[in-house]
Amino acid sequence: MRLGLGFLALAFWAGLACGAEPTLAQKQAQAREERAQLRGRIESLQKEIDSRESSRRDAANDLKASESAISSTSRRLAELAARQKQAEQELERIDAQTAEQKRELGLRQSELGDQLRAQYASGLSPWTALLSGDNPQVVGRDLSYLGYITEEQAKAVRAVRRSIDALAALQAKTEAGKKELAQLARETTEQKQELEKQKEQRQEVLDRIEAELKEQRGQAERLARNDKRLGGLISGLEKAIARQAEEARIAEEKRRAEAARKAEQARLALERERAQARKAEQAAREAQQRAQRQRDELEAEKARIQVEQARARARAAEEAAARPPVPSRPDEAAVVRGTAEGKTDAPRLAPAEGFKGLHKGAPYPVQGQVQGKFGAERPEGGLWRGIVLRSPEGAAVHAIAPGRVVYANWLSGFGNIMIIDHGAKYLSVYAYNQSLQKRVGDIVGTGDTIATVGATGGQVEPGLYFEIRHQGTPVNPLLWLRR
Numbered sequence: 001m002r003l004g005l006g007f008l009a010l011a012f013w014a015g016l017a018c019g020a021e022p023t024l025a026q027k028q029a030q031a032r033e034e035r036a037q038l039r040g041r042i043e044s045l046q047k048e049i050d051s052r053e054s055s056r057r058d059a060a061n062d063l064k065a066s067e068s069a070i071s072s073t074s075r076r077l078a079e080l081a082a083r084q085k086q087a088e089q090e091l092e093r094i095d096a097q098t099a100e101q102k103r104e105l106g107l108r109q110s111e112l113g114d115q116l117r118a119q120y121a122s123g124l125s126p127w128t129a130l131l132s133g134d135n136p137q138v139v140g141r142d143l144s145y146l147g148y149i150t151e152e153q154a155k156a157v158r159a160v161r162r163s164i165d166a167l168a169a170l171q172a173k174t175e176a177g178k179k180e181l182a183q184l185a186r187e188t189t190e191q192k193q194e195l196e197k198q199k200e201q202r203q204e205v206l207d208r209i210e211a212e213l214k215e216q217r218g219q220a221e222r223l224a225r226n227d228k229r230l231g232g233l234i235s236g237l238e239k240a241i242a243r244q245a246e247e248a249r250i251a252e253e254k255r256r257a258e259a260a261r262k263a264e265q266a267r268l269a270l271e272r273e274r275a276q277a278r279k280a281e282q283a284a285r286e287a288q289q290r291a292q293r294q295r296d297e298l299e300a301e302k303a304r305i306q307v308e309q310a311r312a313r314a315r316a317a318e319e320a321a322a323r324p325p326v327p328s329r330p331d332e333a334a335v336v337r338g339t340a341e342g343k344t345d346a347p348r349l350a351p352a353e354g355f356k357g358l359h360k361g362a363p364y365p366v367q368g369q370v371q372g373k374f375g376a377e378r379p380e381g382g383l384w385r386g387i388v389l390r391s392p393e394g395a396a397v398h399a400i401a402p403g404r405v406v407y408a409n410w411l412s413g414f415g416n417i418m419i420i421d422h423g424a425k426y427l428s429v430y431a432y433n434q435s436l437q438k439r440v441g442d443i444v445g446t447g448d449t450i451a452t453v454g455a456t457g458g459q460v461e462p463g464l465y466f467e468i469r470h471q472g473t474p475v476n477p478l479l480w481l482r483r
Contacts, residue, residue, distance in 0.1 A: 031349050034244070035441030041240040042407060042440050045233070064410045066202040067434075067456040071416050073195045074394075074435035074452060080191060084184045091177040098170045105163035112156040206458070226413035227385060234419065234427055235472050237406050241421055245354070270314075277310040348443035355403050357424025358468065361482050362400040363446065365430060366391045366453060366464050374476040385474040386429065386467035393434060393462035397451040399444040400428055400481070408436045414465065415456025420444065429467035432459050 284306065368391035372384040399420060406427075407419035414431035418438065421427055434454025444450060455462045468477045 027349055031443075034248075034350075038240065038244060038404075038406065039440045041243070042237070045236040045240065046409060063202065063205050063415070063456065063458060064412075066198055066205060067415055067454070068410050069198045070195065070202065070454075070456075071433070071435040073191055073198060075437060077188065077191050077195065078437075080184060080188045084181065084188065087177060087181050087184060091174065091181065094170055094173050094177060098167065098174060101163060101167045101170055105160065105167060108156060108160045108163050112160060227382070229411065230414065230429070230467075231472065233407065233411070234429075234469055237419060237421070237427070238425065238472060241406065274314055277314050280306065280310055350404060350443055355421070355423025358401055358422050358426045358428075358480055360480050362480055363398065364389070364481050365400055365428075365466055366395055366397050368395075368453075368463065370478070371463070374474075374478065386465055387477050388432075388463045388465050390461065390463040391453045393453055393455065395453040396449045397430055397433060397453060397464055399446060399448045399450050402443075402445050403428070405438045405440055405442045405444065405450070408438060408440050410456070413457055415459065416451070416454065417457075418451055420450070425471045427469045429465075429469065431465040431467075432456055432463055434462075 366389050368389035371388040371390055372378065372386075374384050374387060376384050378384055401420075401422050403420040403422040405418060406421045407417065409417065411417045411431075416433040416436050417429065417431040418433065418436055419427055419429050430451055432454055433451040433456060435452040436450070437452070438444060438448075438450045453462050453464050466477055468475050468480055
C-alpha cells in the first residue's frame with residue numbers, strides 16, 4: 001500500500017515538472033494581460049507628453065476633439081454598413097424561401113382541387129352509394145373507395161394548412177427583417193448627419209485657425225517642435241517595448257527555474273521509489289526461499305505479482321520524469337492571421353519569438369502621389385523626415401508588415417496618428433488620418449486596414465504622412481517600400 005501511494009506521489013510531481021500545454025483560453029488571457037500592460041504604459045507616456053505640451057497648446061489643439069469624433073463616427077458607420085449588408089442578405093434568403101413556399105402552396109391547392117373535381121364528376125358519394133339499390137358487395141366496394149378518397153383529401157388539406165402556416169412564418173420573418181433594415185437605415189442616417197455636423201465643426205475650427213496656420217507653416221521652429229515631440233514619443237515607446245520584453249524574459253527564467261526544481265524533486269522521488277522496489281523484490285525472494293513448496297506456493301505467487309506491479313509503476317514514473325518541460329509561451333503556429341470580421345473580442349497572439357522587423361520590398365500603405373523627398377528641405381522650413389502620399393479622403397490605410405499597435409491617438413501637428421512596432425527596433429508611423437481603425441495592443445498583419453486617409457492635424461489637402469524609424473532614427477521610406 002505504501003509503495004502504491006509513493007508512485008502516485010511520484011507521478012504527481014513528474015506531471016508538475018513536465019508542465020501542461022497551456023489552453024487557448026490561457027494564451028488569450030496572457031495576450032490580454034500583455035496588451036493591458038502596454039496600454040497602461042502608453043497612457044502614462046501620453047500623460048507626460050500632454051503635461052509637457054500644456055504650456056504651448058495653441059488654437060490647432062481645438063481640432064483634437066472634432067477629428068477624434070470623426071474617427072469614431074466613421075468606424076461606427078463602417079460597422080452599420082456591414083450589419084445592413086448582413087440584414088439585406090438574410091432578407092433575400094427569406095424572400096427566396098417565401099417564393100418557394102408559395103409555389104408549394106399552389107401545388108397543394110391544385111392537387112386538392114383536382115381530387116374534388118374528380119369526385120364531383122363521378123357523382124359518387126356515401127348517400128348515392130347507399131341509396132343506389134345495387135348489390136351490397138358493390139356498395140361496400142364503393143364505400144371503401146370513398147373512404148380512401150376522403151383520407152387522401154384530408155391529407156391534401158393538412159398539406160395546404162402546413163404550407164399556409166409556413167408561409168405566414170416566413171412573412172413574419174420578412175416583416176421583422178424589414179423593420180431591422182429600416183432601423184439600421186435610420187441609425188445610419190443619424191450617424192451620417194452626426195458625421196456631417198462634426199465635419200462642419202472641424203471646418204469651422206480650420207477656418208478660425210487658417211491665418212495662424214499660414215504663419216506657423218512659415219516657421220521652422222514649429223516643425224522642429226513637432227519633430228521633437230514625435231521623437232520623444234517614439235523614444236518613450238521604445239523604452240516601454242524594451243521594458244516589457246525584459247519583464248517577459250525574467251518571467252520565463254523564473255518559470256524554467258521552477259520547472260527544473262520540480263524535475264529534481266521528481267528525480268529524487270524516483271530514486272526513493274526504486275530503492276523501495278528493490279527492497280520489496282529482495283523480501284519476495286527471501287519469502288519464496290523460506291516457503292515450503294506445497295504450503296507456501298500461493299503466497300510466493302502473490303509476492304511475484306507485487307514485484308511485477310512495482311516494476312511497472314517504477315517504469316511509468318521514470319518515463320513521466322524523463323519528459324522535457326513544455327514551454328508556456330505559444331509558438332508561431334498560434335499566431336492568429338487574417339482579418340477581423342468583428343467577431344469575437346479574443347485578441348490575436350504575437351509570435352513566441354517576437355516580430356522579425358522590416359524587410360525591403362514592403363507594400364505601400366496607400367496608393368497615391370509621393371510628395372516630398374526624404375532629407376530634402378521643406379518649403380515651409382525644416383527637413384523631410386518621411387513622405388506624404390496624396391490619396392482621396394477616406395481611402396484605406398494598410399499596415400506594411402506584421403506588428404503590434406503601440407500608439408493610436410491624436411497628436412498636435414500630426415492629427416490622428418498610429419505607430420506600429422515591427423520588432424528589431426523598427427517602427428512605422430501613419431499620420432494625418434481621418435479615422436483610426438485599430439487600438440493600442442492590437443496585433444496586425446501585412447495589408448490589414450488600420451486607418452483611413454484624412455487631413456487632420458491642420459492639413460489642407462487629404463493624404464497620409466508616413467515614416468519608418470529604426471532605433472528612433474528616421475530612415476528613407478522609399479528604400480523599404482516595393483518599387
